[in-house]
């Protein structure tokens with residue numbers, strides 16, 4: 001009987017803990033988990049191709065995964081008390097907590113640390129697993145060891161055993177200031193996209209990938225189509241975009257180009273992309289459309305081609321532009337006006 005009371009007590013306490021979970025902490029944990037999963041996946045895939053190859057993959061992939069997980073509000077990375085890469089040494093703000101972890105103190109899975117008034121840090125120990133021994137264990141393959149020593153003359157990351165703390169994931173979170181609010185807006189945009197995206201299943205391009213296309217290539221090989229209404233386009237458009245009407249007038253001419261369509265968040269343009277695909281076009285929907293564009297620092301131009309920070313957001317629910325932009329939600333009072 002006592003055991004049962006104890007059991008329910010624990011379950012209840014656990015539920016309170018979940019209910020009270022700090023949303024930032026939840027997010028940090030998720031990001032750490034994703035970091036760990038992606039690293040493991042990359043490592044095991046690379047190890048299959050050979051050790052030496054894996055070392056290069058490890059170096060490049062680890063930092064690019066961390067970069068992808070980082071945002072303006074949260075920086076993600078990893079460090080070690082016995083680093084291979086000396087850039088990955090313990091940072092001053094986490095020193096005390098990492099020493100406590102290494103001394104075997106029970107600080108829980110995730111330790112929150114105040115860095116200063118504007119930033120909060122989080123760390124989580126990374127345990128050495130069997131997979132890690134190939135490159136961090138006591139007997140590393142001599143050829144591999146040679147290559148590692150050459151790349152990292154001051155390597156301290158050998159001699160680990162399974163279960164040892166190999167290092168720490170860390171996060172630096174900007175407290176409740178501008179970028180953090182933008183970050184929450186980005187989360188809402190992402191959630192909205194995920195709600196409709198699978199329903200359309202349209203081919204997509206991410207804003208970041210579109211921004212990577214050189215300007216010349218964008219004009220030569222692509223056509224960017226704004227599928228919104230005239231009154232929305234009057235406020236601002238992505239530079240170089242044409243209207244749906246202009247596109248449709250010259251459809252034959254654009255047959256050889258890739259078509260990137262956008263609207264406010266990518267709903268209307270997903271629909272349009274699918275109709276274009278059905279007509280044989282190489283069409284892509286701009287994921288998150290004008291909203292994501294503003295969050296990635298994209299420029300907008302007004303009707304006269306001048307830079308503007310104003311953007312039509314379709315309605316209140318979509319009013320998610322970042323700090324520094326001004327949203328417009330006004331609609332003409334009857335359809336067809338202002339086209």
Ligand code: HEC
Nearest residue numbers: 054055058059079080083084085088131132135157166167
């Ligand atoms: C194929 C070899 C290889 C394997 C397997 C490997 N690592 Fe590494 N690890 C490296 C290299 C190379 C670096 C340095 C990367 C850099 O330059 O940032 C590194 C760096 C690290 C770092 C960053 C701190 C430092 O020492 O520079 C951590 C933490 C780490 N590894 C943990 C692990 C864990 C945990 C595993 C097992 C899941 C693992 N590694 C498996 C090669 C490997």
